């Protein structure tokens with residue numbers, strides 16, 4: 100089997116409502132680049148990449164001269180052909196590599212008639228549990244604003260009822276830590292049996308992180324995720340707070356993983372199939388984590404069904420996945436795969452069983468959402484439409500005002 104073409108299509112899929120985060124917002128939609136890796140036998144392997152609200156079409160087109168004629172089975176060679184570590188000092192293609200790896204795994208699985216989970220060692224679970232991923236949100240058609248503890252709890256209650264979540268993740272770093280602590284405690288009060296995690300995307304000062312961490316020590320926490328920036332910052336928090344620390348920001352490659360093993364700063368590593376350069380590097384990293392008794396979880400970078408499938412196949416084969424995975428997925432209004440969005444049941448999503456990734460493109464939906472991208476263009480992920488002129492600093496001291504309704508018109 101040989102690669103004959105690489106096609107990329109940018110799509111915009113609407114979210115229920117604009118999602119606020121510590122660096123800005125998702126402006127009511129996700130912009131994703133869908134990749135099709137075509138082989139000489141007519142099979143098409145699917146990949147997907149995000150990119151902070153922008154298209155990556157041109158970057159994928161530029162890879163064709165490197166990969167025309169490449170055998171998709173040659174997955175280690177693929178890494179060195181487009182992302183060897185020294186060339187990557189100039190041309191960092193880690194995330195592009197990830198999308199191409201997804202496509203190659205999909206091709207190999209289809210060629211052999213087995214799912215990606217089977218290729219990766221065989222599934223040890225048929226479904227992957229997920230956390231509800233709770234954001235502060237601006238109001239949008241059919242969806243009210245989420246800013247206060249009451250609004251947040253109401254939202255979590257309806258998600259729990261609809262999808263069966265037993266783990267809740269609060270994405271913070273938007274409002275002053277005192278307000279977000281009140282929100283987190285309200286979740287703990289409402290769902291005493293459920294587990295919780297808080298992630299302010301590394302914007303707290305060390306002092307605020309210590310205050311927040313100590314205040315939640317008695318709650319049913321999975322972990323405190325990236326309260327401050329950097330391995331040294333996390334290590335300082337870890338020395339004084341009795342809650343496991345997690346990161347998806349500063350352990351995203353093997354050098355950083357080695358540092359974290361030698362001098363532990365994070366107890367849990369959130370594996371991201373994009374950030375790490377594919378599904379297989381995540382599996383290798385999980386093996387290191389298993390050896391050193393680090394926890395692993397699955398990070399969400401705002402995926403549609405193709406990348407979600409990579410997360411499901413990864414989750415299916417990880418023996419040490421003891422935490423529910425993260426996904427923004429329930430925030431989406433639709434998907435580009437056949438049959439529409441994959442369904443949650445009992446807080447979990449079934450691992451696809453078909454050959455390869457087990458998901459196929461719905462051409463009508465791809466065309467519709469490619470048109471929506473052409474209409475709306477990209478969006479600045481690191482800006483907040485409700486706070487003109489504001490930009491995030493780390494640590495941040497200029498939080499949004501929780502007493503002011505932040506309704507916007509996009």
Ligand SMILES: [Mg+2]
Nearest residue numbers: 298324325347
């Ligand atoms: Mg995070």
